[in-house]
Amino acid sequence: MIFDAVILAGGGAHRLGGVDKPALSVGARALLDRVLDACPDARTTVVVGDRRPTARPVRWTRETPPGGGPLAALGAGLHETTAPLVLVLSADLPFLDRPTVRALLDAADGDDNGDGAVLRDPDGRDQPLVAAYRAEALRREIALLATEHGSLRDLPLRALTAELELTPVSVTERAPLASFDCDTWEDLAAARARIREHGDVLDEWMTAVKNELGIDVAVDTKTLLDLARDAAHGVARPAAPLTTFLVGYAAARAAASGADPAQAVAEASRKAADLALRWAAEAEADADAQKGGSG
Secondary structure (H helix, E strand, O other), X not given: OXXXXXXXXXXXXXXXXXXXXXXXXXXXXXXXXXXXXXXXXXXXXXXXXXXXXXXXXXXXXXXXXXOOOHHHHHHHHHXXXXXXXXXXXXXXXXXXXXHHHHHHHHHHOOOOOOOEEEEEOOOOOEEEEEEEEEHHHHHHHHHHHHHHHOOOOOOOOHHHHOOOOEEEEEOOOOOOOOOOOOOOHHHHHHHHHHOOOOOOHHHHHHHHHHHHHOOOOOOOHHHHHHHHHHHHHHOOOOHHHXXXXXXHHHHHHHHHOOOOHHHHHHHHHHHHHHHHHHXXXXXXXXXXXXXXXXX
């Protein structure tokens, strides 16, 4: 499925005191980078706002004049796209994930699916800045609004969405916070606390590390944790981090030779885990033998 992405990152953040909101971090990753991570397959990614460092290359643009509101920003971003589908996102969505983006694109694709799809939050409200639009319909209505009002400046998004036939896509139990945005300091604090909860912290940490290192490989977290446990128990506690480092090194060498990265990690983990178990069994056998001899 071919689509472009337009991310709106130029708002005034008035309830945050005018700070650069897309650059604020959740889980040590900028909000904008977290949104970019949710749509890696976009053919072209356009960010409407002031230039800033990003985790992957994007195309930058700005509405004229700056600060003209979300509809004007969307019009500027749309001008830089060519795909038949356009994913439109705000830059302050810390929990937006790839499956949710895919669900929106799937719902918007096809000639019989109206003008696009919009995410419906847990309170039943549609979120036009978490949506996938058919580009033709979007261009048509934006052009009509610009002609009617003379410009798009300060026009509300509902002036656009009221004229479009959008399929609602409800948030799922798996991703109930996909529509959560950070408008206040309280929202930001809540997002930061949420990713540190027991059920999420490891996944969040692994994603953060992969982004920091510039890698994208499937990681079997359970296998690696089991390996670390076996190495710590069967050899010595410091053996756990050292062993997982060596497994990563071995997997990287295998991948460089053409092996599938995920399979390389799994195979290296299996070999190291077997070694740790053999090591432990040997030590236990020696201990048993000493007990027998002393008896």
